[in-house]
Amino acid sequence: MTEQTGHLISQVAAGSIAEELGLVPGDRLLALDGRPVVDVFDYRLRQLTCKLLLTIDKTGGGLFEFDIEKDQDEDIGLDFSDPIMSEYAGCANHCVFCFIDQLPPGLRSSLYFKDDDMRLSFLTGNYVTLTNIDDAEFERLISYGLSPVNLSVHTTDPALRIRMMRNPRAGEIMTRMRRLAAVGLAMNIQIVLCPDLNDGPALDRTLDDLIGLGPAVQSIAIVPVGLTRYRKVNGLFALRGLEREDAETLLKQIASRQQDMLEKRGIRLIYAADEIYLKAGYSLPDVAHYEDFPQLENGVGMASLLLQELAAGLEADPITAKPPTMIVWPEDSDDGRPIRTVLLVTGKAAEPLLEPWIKRLSDRFDLDVQLVPVVNYFLGESITVAGLLTGRDIQEQLRLFLQHWPVEKTTRSGVLLPGCLLKSGEQVLLDDVTVKDLSQGLGLPVLVCSADAAGLLGSLGWSAERRDLR
Numbered sequence: 215m216t217e218q219t220g221h222l223i224s225q226v227a228a229g230s231i232a233e234e235l236g237l238v239p240g241d242r243l244l245a246l247d248g249r250p251v252v253d254v255f256d257y258r259l260r261q262l263t264c265k266l267l268l269t270i271d272k273t274g275g276g277l278f279e280f281d282i283e284k285d286q287d288e289d290i291g292l293d294f295s296d297p298i299m300s301e302y303a304g305c306a307n308h309c310v311f312c313f314i315d316q317l318p319p320g321l322r323s324s325l326y327f328k329d330d331d332m333r334l335s336f337l338t339g340n341y342v343t344l345t346n347i348d349d350a351e352f353e354r355l356i357s358y359g360l361s362p363v364n365l366s367v368h369t370t371d372p373a374l375r376i377r378m379m380r381n382p383r384a385g386e387i388m389t390r391m392r393r394l395a396a397v398g399l400a401m402n403i404q405i406v407l408c409p410d411l412n413d414g415p416a417l418d419r420t421l422d423d424l425i426g427l428g429p430a431v432q433s434i435a436i437v438p439v440g441l442t443r444y445r446k447v448n449g450l451f452a453l454r455g456l457e458r459e460d461a462e463t464l465l466k467q468i469a470s471r472q473q474d475m476l477e478k479r480g481i482r483l484i485y486a487a488d489e490i491y492l493k494a495g496y497s498l499p500d501v502a503h504y505e506d507f508p509q510l511e512n513g514v515g516m517a518s519l520l521l522q523e524l525a526a527g528l529e530a531d532p533i534t535a536k537p538p539t540m541i542v543w544p545e546d547s548d549d550g551r552p553i554r555t556v557l558l559v560t561g562k563a564a565e566p567l568l569e570p571w572i573k574r575l576s577d578r579f580d581l582d583v584q585l586v587p588v589v590n591y592f593l594g595e596s597i598t599v600a601g602l603l604t605g606r607d608i609q610e611q612l613r614l615f616l617q618h619w620p621v622e623k624t625t626r627s628g629v630l631l632p633g634c635l636l637k638s639g640e641q642v643l644l645d646d647v648t649v650k651d652l653s654q655g656l657g658l659p660v661l662v663c664s665a666d667a668a669g670l671l672g673s674l675g676w677s678a679e680r681r682d683l684r
Contacts, residue, residue, distance in 0.1 A: 220244040220271055221251060222295040230291020235280050240273035243292065253300035253333060255358050261290050298333055305330035306346035308380040309368075310451035311408050316442040316593075322646055336360040339511060341404045344390045345383045352390065362400035362432055365391070369405075369412040370423035378411060388423060395430035402508055403434040408453055409460050417464075421471055421484065429479070433508035436468065437487040443594030455596055461494035481505055488517040489599075492563060513599075517567055523667030524571055528578055535679045536672025539633055540641065540662035542653045553628040553659065553677045555582040557615070558670075559608055560632065561600035562587050575670075579678040586615055592645065600665070601634040605647020608635075609655050616656075629658055630673055632665035 220242035226232045243251065247267045251257045260266075268280040268290075282290070305328035308315075314328050332347060332355050334340040341364045344352070365387075369375045372385030394401055403424055407413055412420065417436075424431050438456040445453070456464075465486055472482040482505065491498050501522050504515035527533060541548075560568060565587035576583045588611050590597040592604040608631075616624055629652070636642060641649040653660040661677075663669035 221257075221299050223292055224295040225293040227289075227291035227293075231282060231284060231288070232291040235268075235282075237270060237292070238273065242271040242273075243268065243294070244271055244277070245269040251299060254294075254298050254337070255333065255355065255360075257299055259358060262287055266290075297337060298331070300333075302327075302329050302334070303331035303346055304328055305343070306381055307343055307384065310378055310380070310411075311406050311439045311453060313440055313442070315448060315450055316440075316444050318444050318447075318592075321644070325644075332363070335364045339364055341366040343379065343381075343384070344387060345379065345381045352393075356394060356397055356399060359397075359399070361398075362402050363394055364402045364404070366404045366406070367391075367420065367424070369416055370420045371416060374412060374416060378408070391424075391427055391430075395427045399430065400432045401427075401430055402432055404509075404512060405434065405436045406439050407436050407456065407464065408439045409456055410454070413460070413464065417467065425475070425483070431483070434484045435487065435509040435512045435514045436464070436484065436490070437512060437514075438489055438493065441594070441596055443596075456490065456493055458494055461490050462496075464490060465494055465496060485509060485514045487513045488515070489513060489563060492517075492566070498567075517564075520667055521567065521571075524671070527667050527671045528574060533578070533671055533675050535675030536668070537676050538630070538661035538663045538673045539669070540649060540660075542641070542649045542660045542662075544653050544657050544659065551659070552626060553581075553680060555584060555623060555627040556674060556677055557584050557586050557612065557627055557629045557658075559586050559588060559600075559603075559612070559629060559635075561598050561603055562589060562595075563598035564600060575674060579674045581674060581678055583674065584615075586612060600632050602644060603635055604645035605643040605652055606645055608643075609647070609652055612656055624658075627658055628677065629653075629656065629660045630670075631660060631662045633662050633669070634665040636662065 223237060223241045223243060224239055226237050226239060245251070246257070246260045248269070251260070264283060264286050266282040266284070268282065270278045270280065272278055307330070312328070314326060317325060329340060330342050330346050331340070332342050332344065332352075335342045343366045347355075367387060368378055370388055375384040375387060376382060378384075391401065405412070405417070405420065407417070421434070424434055439453060441453060441455045468484055468486050471484050475481060475483040482503065485504060488498065498518045498521070501515065501518045504518065507515050507519065510516055510519070558568070565585065568585055572583050572585050575581075588603050588608050589595055590603055590607060592607050593602055612629065616627070631649070636649070649660050649662065661673055663673040
C-alpha cells in the first residue's frame with residue numbers, strides 16, 4: 215500500500231474499539247500517531263500502546279482522526295485486505311534448482327512470482343533465503359521477536375551457495391543465522407538436495423555448521439530437487455534427479471546423524487522427505503520417528519501420519535461422515551444420483567501407499583473405491599506428487615479409465631480429489647481448469663476433501679450415507 219491510499223480495512227471485529235468508533239470495511243487506515251504504517255508488524259507493534267491516534271479515510275468521504283485510550287495490549291480490532299500491509303518482497307536469486315523457472319509459458323501470472331519475504335516466514339510459514347534484505351530491515355524484523363524463522367539454506371559453504379543461488383549475497387547465510395541464534399530466535403531449515411552439487415561431503419559440512427548453531431536450529435529437512443520436462447527447453451542448468459542409489463546413500467548418511475543427535479539432544483533434528491524413502495524403496499518410518507512433525511508441510515512425515523490416521527480411523531465405530539469441502543455437479547445443482555463408485559484421484563507417488571488400503575476402504579463403507587493414480591504428463595513423469603497435477607491430465611486419464619465401464623456403473627460414480635490440487639480458496643487447478651470444468655467434462659460429480667485421512671474417510675462416509683438415502 216502507498217502512503218496516499220493507506221491500508222484497506224476488510225473486517226472490523228464485533229465489540230472492538232474499531233466498531234465503537236464506527237469504522238467499517240472499506241475505510242482506510244492512513245496513519246498511526248501521524249506516521250504511515252510500514253507493514254503488518256509495524257502496525258501490530260505500534261498499536262500496543264495506551265494512547266493512539268488513528269487517521270482514517272472514511273469510505274463515505276472525508277479524513278477523520280480518532281484519539282484512543284485503551285489497555286496497552288488491547289487490539290483495536292481491524293483486519294486488512296492485504297495481510298502483510300505491504301508489497302511482497304520478490305526473490306533476488308536465480309537458483310539452479312528453482313521450480314518456477316522450470317514451468318512452461320502460458321500459465322497464470324501469479325505462478326511465476328517468486329516470493330522471498332521474511333515476513334511471510336512468520337505469517338504463513340514460507341521458507342526464505344535472507345539474500346534480499348539489507349541489515350537494517352533484517353534487524354527490524356528480528357526485533358519483533360517472532361519465531362521460528364523458516365530458512366532455505368541448501369548449503370552453508372559460501373562459494374557453493376553463491377554458485378547454486380547465483381546471488382553474491384548468498385554466501386552470508388551463516389552470519390545471518392548466527393545473529394538469529396544470538397537473539398534467541400528458533401530456525402527450521404530446508405535443504406533442497408541436488409545430486410553432485412550439495413550432497414556427500416558438502417552436505418556433511420552443512421549439517422556440521424547447522425548443528426553448531428545449537429538448539430536455535432529446531433529441525434533440518436532434506437528434500438529432493440524436483441525436475442520438470444521443461445528444464446532443457448528453458449535453457450536451465452543441467453541437473454539430475456535423485457536416483458535409488460543416491461537415496462539409499464543419503465538415508466544412511468542421515469541415519470548416522472540422527473543417532474548422534476538422539477544421543478546429544480534427545481531429538482533426531484534431521485529428517486528426510488517422504489519422497490526419499492519411496493525413491494530408495496525403503497519402508498516409511500513410524501510416526502514416532504518425526505517427533506512433533508516440525509516440517510510436515512515440507513512433505514516430511516506426511517505419508518506416515520496419513521497411514522497411521524487411516525488405520526485409526528477405520529477402527530472407529532462409527533466413522534464420522536463429513537461432507538466434502540466442495541461438491542460440484544455436472545449440472546448446476548444436485549441431480550439426486552447416488553454415488554456407489556468413488557474414483558480416488560492421486561499422484562503416482564501415493565499409489566504404493568494407498569493401494570493396499572483400497573479394499574479395506576471399499577469394504578468398510580460398502581462402496582466401490584477405485585484408486586486412480588494420475589501420471590503428470592504436463593510437467594513430466596518425474597513429478598509425482600498430487601498437488602502438481604493438472605486438470606487436463608486428470609480429465610484425460612479418467613476418461614481412459616472409464617472408457618470400458620458400463621454406462622450404469624459410470625453414472626453412479628463420483629470423483630474424489632484431494633484439496634492440495636486446488637489454488638488456495640479457489641476452484642482452480644494448476645492449468646486453470648476448474649472443478650466445474652472437470653465435472654462437466656466427465657459428466658460426473660466431483661468432490662474435494664482435505665488432503666488427510668479425516669478428509670478421505672469423512673467424504674467416503676458421506677458418500678455411503680447419501681447412497682443409503684437414495
